[in-house]
Amino acid sequence: MNCRAVRKHFVDLLDVACDTQEHEALMAHLHTCPQCTNEFAAMKRAMEGVRPKHRIGASPALMENVLKEVMESAALMDTPARTGRRTRLWLPIFAAPLAAALLLAASFGYWLIQSGGYKPLSAFNVLGRAAHAMQGLQSVHIEAQMRTIPGDNFELILLDQDMVPIELWRGFGEPPQWRVETSGRVVVCDGNTSLLWIKESNVASEAPPTAGHIGWLAPLMDVEHILDSELQLAEEQGSTVTVQEVIGPDGAPELLVSVEALAQGDYTNDWMLNKSISDSDNLRVYRLDAETLWLKGLQVYVHTDKIDVLVFETDNIEYNAEFPDTLFALELPDDVSWLDSQRRTDVPAEARNLTPEETARVFLEACSREDWDTVQVFYPVTPIPELFKKHLGGMQLVSLGTPFQSGQFPGWFVPYEIRLKNGEVKKHNLTVRNDNAAGIYQVDGGI
Amino acid sequence: MSSATFAERVAVEPEVTPSAGQDRWEGAWPRTREEFSRFVDVFQDRLVWFAFRKLGNRSEAEEAVQEVFLRAYRHQDARGNVARVSSYLYRMASNACNDVLRKRGRAALTLDLSKAENIADPRAQAGEHVAALDELKRIETLLARLPRRQAEAVRLRILDELSFAEIAEVLGCSLGTAKSRFRHGLSKLQALLELEREN
Known part of the structure; x- marks a missing residue:
């Protein structure tokens, strides 16, 4: 080896373990070449120059705390369906050696790869068994946690938020009824009408059951068709499905159905990336009882550049419980405000043909003047909630940015900066869309 | 006979990482309680040090690392295919530290060591903590x-x-x-x- 070749490999000699085949040759050269020796020694001195002599290590309490939590988890895994505590049910950590890993490419023609003596299953087999097993289903009650803001829409996930409790009830009569609730928002469908109430702002909306009030949770509550939906998505959107047969924490065999899905929108502007399940690359892991194929749990992880973030996790699923008659009805406060964007068509002529940016400007300037009649044209809530007036009334519009689109949202985002009455400066993106009865851009969020 | 001096020969020995004698984790993601216990044992000091140098605070570093281990345990099923466990774990730890920094409301995601004394951990042994912070401050000034x-x-x-x-x-x-x-x-x-x- 000549000097040039040796110097190219200096960095290999600085790796944690240098066991390359060239090692001997490199060292032999170094021991005979003062120039290379000096150069390499200088590199090592530089490393020593920033190598810490004092290091902080873990305290004994760390191991103790971790193992204590793990033991607690293990105890919970042995105890099905406790109320009031999160049960992490589907970690086949102690059962793994018994598990037969059956991998499936999701595409319809593939078979599960057999191992451990299990019969191969196709996705269709699984689906067929599940559909059969779900017959006779009367109701389901799901307790879960979701990483979101309690009062915001049920599509929204925010990776830096804490998990918040969410509950879902569904009756499988004809017509089907459901209720979805967090501490800040509730949607009730009595079979004919879907009624949404946002608790803090005291705004309600009434719409047909298909209006999308419950977002991506709709197919989750459709528990007898989850696999059907997922396999259809696999075909339409290129997601992949993997099925593993494992031994569950209670010793019963389970099927883990894992769906790897890709974000579905255009993220040239990535504002919406990772803000909903379908706006993220995500992993959905369903647990099914291997005998009945009833859904036992779901975890959803969003893949980020660095780690996977758990954004949804079921705590408990109860089937065929009897629900009180009042569950699918909602008594609203007398002073509730109503969102009626899908009914109102009587808008002033000057409101028509405005661009997203013009809409944002007119709307925010109207807030600034406390001209609530104009505000109501673009924010069709009657009456305008007091909380809204208190928050935005009298504020100053500092600037507007260039509108953009992101992800699957059908409207536009208009960046704005305002100064509130209390002096606080707020920067956000106003969302406007025109797929409403009036056909004009109206404010949909970002306030 | 080599023409290099003794000092030069010592200097040109290949890198010997100080922790080279310690256990390294070469296997897959831990699947049993016993494996998990060893997994924690192998990584705990390194991850706490990694988190400490990012956060400048021992108790916050330990809390972040504890959360990383618990996530690793709870969601091991989703990580069965992780190719190299150690680097994946460092990425988890890095993210956990970023969460702590975000909660502190810092705009930057790296530690401003000039402010580290303000967040020094009262439970840590003062001498050890101060020495480590002083040294890190000098190193970070260079690396910056x-x-x-x-x-x-x-x-x-x-x-x-x-x-x-x-x-x-x-x-x-x-x-x-x-x-x-x-x-x-x-x-x-x-x-x-x-x-x-x-x-």
């Missing part, structure tokens, strides 16, 4: 003068004692790029250290 990516490669190799293969995975780049960033960073560091000595 390198291009960001080169500095991070140098930190991961020298401060965290990761291999170049691990560094490549933590940084999400190729092995060649990781080595190149380190080499260029080290070269600049040499110049800075010489300048420091001259002054």
Whole structure:
């Protein structure tokens, strides 16, 4: 080896373990070449120059705390369906050696790869068994946690938020009824009408059951068709499905159905990336009882550049419980405000043909003047909630940015900066869309 | 007979990482309680040090690392296919530290060591803590003068004692790029250290 070749490999000699085949040759050269020796020694001195002599290590309490939590988890895994505590049910950590890993490419023609003596299953087999097993289903009650803001829409996930409790009830009569609730928002469908109430702002909306009030949770509550939906998505959107047969924490065999899905929108502007399940690359892991194929749990992880973030996790699923008659009805406060964007068509002529940016400007300037009649044209809530007036009334519009689109949202985002009455400066993106009865851009969020 | 002096021969010995004698985790993601226990044992000191140098506070570092281990345990099922456990774990730890920094409301995601005393951990042994912080402050002052990516490669190799293969995975780049960033960073560091000595 000549000097040039040796110097190219200096960095290999600085790796944690240098066991390359060239090692001997490199060292032999170094021991005979003062120039290379000096150069390499200088590199090592530089490393020593920033190598810490004092290091902080873990305290004994760390191991103790971790193992204590793990033991607690293990105890919970042995105890099905406790109320009031999160049960992490589907970690086949102690059962793994018994598990037969059956991998499936999701595409319809593939078979599960057999191992451990299990019969191969196709996705269709699984689906067929599940559909059969779900017959006779009367109701389901799901307790879960979701990483979101309690009062915001049920599509929204925010990776830096804490998990918040969410509950879902569904009756499988004809017509089907459901209720979805967090501490800040509730949607009730009595079979004919879907009624949404946002608790803090005291705004309600009434719409047909298909209006999308419950977002991506709709197919989750459709528990007898989850696999059907997922396999259809696999075909339409290129997601992949993997099925593993494992031994569950209670010793019963389970099927883990894992769906790897890709974000579905255009993220040239990535504002919406990772803000909903379908706006993220995500992993959905369903647990099914291997005998009945009833859904036992779901975890959803969003893949980020660095780690996977758990954004949804079921705590408990109860089937065929009897629900009180009042569950699918909602008594609203007398002073509730109503969102009626899908009914109102009587808008002033000057409101028509405005661009997203013009809409944002007119709307925010109207807030600034406390001209609530104009505000109501673009924010069709009657009456305008007091909380809204208190928050935005009298504020100053500092600037507007260039509108953009992101992800699957059908409207536009208009960046704005305002100064509130209390002096606080707020920067956000106003969302406007025109797929409403009036056909004009109206404010949909970002306030 | 070699023409190099004894001192030179010592200097040119290949790198011996101080923690080289310690256990390293070569296996897959732990699947049993026993494996998990060893997994914690192998990684706890390294991850706490990694988190400490990012956060400047021992109890916050331990809390972040505890959360990383618990996530690793709870969601091991989703990580069954992780190719290199150690680098994946460092990425989890890095993210956990970023969460802590975000909660502190800092705009930057790296530690401003000039403020570290303000967040010093009262439970930590004062001498150990202060010495480590002082030394880190000096090192970070030097590394702050390198291009960001080169500095991070140098930190991961020298401060965290990761291999170049691990560094490549933590940084999400190729092995060649990781080595190149380190080499260029080290070269600049040499110049800075010489300048420091001259002054």
